[in-house]
Amino acid sequence: MTRTTPPRPLDVVSLFPELAGRARTATRLHPRPGAPTVHDSSVGGPLLWPAGEDWPVCTGTHRPYELTTLRDVRTRRRVLAQAWQRPRPPRTNLLTPDEQAVIDRISAGYDLALLPAEPQPLIPLAQLYARDVPGLPCPDGMDLLQVLWCPFDEIMDSGAEVRLRWRRSGTVTDVPADPPEPAYIGNGDYVPEPCVLHPERVVEYPAYHDLPEELAERVIARERELLASPAPDQPRYQGNLSVAPGWKVGGWAAFFTFRDPADPDELRCCGAPLEPLLTIADEWDPDSITWRPADEEGSTENNPTRVVIGRGYTLQVYRCTASSAHAPVTVMQ
Numbered sequence: 326m327t328r329t330t331p332p333r334p335l336d337v338v339s340l341f342p343e344l345a346g347r348a349r350t351a352t353r354l355h356p357r358p359g360a361p362t363v364h365d366s367s368v369g370g371p372l373l374w375p376a377g378e379d380w381p382v383c384t385g386t387h388r389p390y391e392l393t394t395l396r397d398v399r400t401r402r403r404v405l406a407q408a409w410q411r412p413r414p415p416r417t418n419l420l421t422p423d424e425q426a427v428i429d430r431i432s433a434g435y436d437l438a439l440l441p442a443e444p445q446p447l448i449p450l451a452q453l454y455a456r457d458v459p460g461l462p463c464p465d466g467m468d469l470l471q472v473l474w475c476p477f478d479e480i481m482d483s484g485a486e487v488r489l490r491w492r493r494s495g496t497v498t499d500v501p502a503d504p505p506e507p508a509y510i511g512n513g514d515y516v517p518e519p520c521v522l523h524p525e526r527v528v529e530y531p532a533y534h535d536l537p538e539e540l541a542e543r544v545i546a547r548e549r550e551l552l553a554s555p556a557p558d559q560p561r562y563q564g565n566l567s568v569a570p571g572w573k574v575g576g577w578a579a580f581f582t583f584r585d586p587a588d589p590d591e592l593r594c595c596g597a598p599l600e601p602l603l604t605i606a607d608e609w610d611p612d613s614i615t616w617r618p619a620d621e622e623g624s625t626e627n628n629p630t631r632v633v634i635g636r637g638y639t640l641q642v643y644r645c646t647a648s649s650a651h652a653p654v655t656v657m658q
């Protein structure tokens with residue numbers, strides 16, 4: 326099954342010819358639930374990890390509001406999915422009493438004192454083979470990127486909880502039968518459903534903060550006009566003509582929505598500029614619905630990975646352009 330982004334509803338370069346030189350290609354990953362193996366590109370799938378290599382752990386401190394477990398997150402999703410699939414007469418409960426008991430037990434969580442003091446294993450977020458993901462910026466000789474993270478709310482604050490590992494896949498022969506998992510996690514929203522990918526190249530234009538000021542002002546002026554006028558079918562730049570929503574590699578950084586744009590210092594590492602590497606977000610929302618794949622017209626499923634970033638924001642993982650050995654920087658925007 327392919328996932329095909331419909332053509333943009335309007336050629337934005339005809340409106341703003343200066344954008345022509347600012348096109349970038351991004352690879353939308355289109356993650357969809359499946360059963361990926363270590364040999365597949367995936368979100369939330371198993372990693373091609375050498376059996377003899379230490380599994381990464383998180384050494385950061387966590388102050389969770391609640392504790393849950395990976396097993397509870399998976400159980401809850403399974404119970405709810407099964408319940409939604411059952412035919413249900415009007416005025417009957419979604420859940421059976423037994424299911425309700427399971428959900429109640431899971432919702433109660435665990436005593437915060439159970440959080441182990443020692444570093445906990447990270448969990449797989451994504452695995453990307455260069456053969457599947459055009460434009461993956463592999464260092465020389467590498468053909469695989471593995472991304473792990475620590476499923477606590479601190480993920481929103483810095484890059485410390487997100488780990489990148491570049492590999493040469495051909496050198497990995499044995500993988501661990503049972504990769505380690507954290508005993509407890511802070512938030513089920515950071516546990517990706519195992520998904521296979523349907524990568525697709527799309528062309529993007531910059532968010533306002535990446536445009537020259539004068540051009541940004543003209544683009545924003547058009548947005549304001551559209552919002553003020555009764556022309557609802559005119560596609561807006563932010564949602565429809567510029568940056569693709571959803572999980573993707575490369576392209577332009579997402580719009581800053583709930584906070585001020587990062588200043589150039591925030592988007593630097595060791596003096597070198599940062600570039601978007603991986604974007605984590607809902608596949609589309611009502612403002613960006615023109616990016617919903619044509620193959621899924623009418624579908625309301627816009628978050629197949631089940632990863633939720635804040636109130637539906639975007640988590641942008643940036644890489645240092647000077648060295649692939651430098652830690653990534655994450656910004657919620």
Ligand SMILES: [Zn+2]
Nearest residue numbers: 594595645651
């Ligand atoms: Zn750097």
